[in-house]
Amino acid sequence: MHKPELAAEIADKTGLSKEKAMEVITAFTDQVSAAAARQEDTVLTGFGTFSVRERQAREGRNPQTGATIKIPASKSVGFKPGKVLKESVR
Incomplete structure (x- = not known):
């Protein structure tokens, strides 16, 4: 939707x-x-929680060359569904 x-x-x-x-x-x-x-965080009881998540710096690989690259730390928004939302999907 x-x-x-x-x-x-x-x-x-x-x-x-x-x-x-x-x-x-x-x-x-x-x-x-x-x-x-x-x-x-934004909490909607029963529906879910929007929260900021931190990702640590890590090593990755360039898929074209296979070379190791450093991926910097970053922040992202995550969503954790609440009980009512989870049950509505079953």
Whole structure:
């Protein structure tokens, strides 16, 4: 499901216009991004947790040449599903 489809589903379920639902989704994603930039988790009880994860520096291989390369440490955003979300997939 893409963002416009999600907005349409939310609009149907809540009675909001599609444009207003799109604004709500955009506001949500903006706030999750802002929290991640501040190194804060976003917890939606039952649904899941968005958190910043740190990757350590490591060695890798160039697939074309086989040469060893150093991959620097980095940060990434991860998502851990909550109990309700996990159970809905079963």
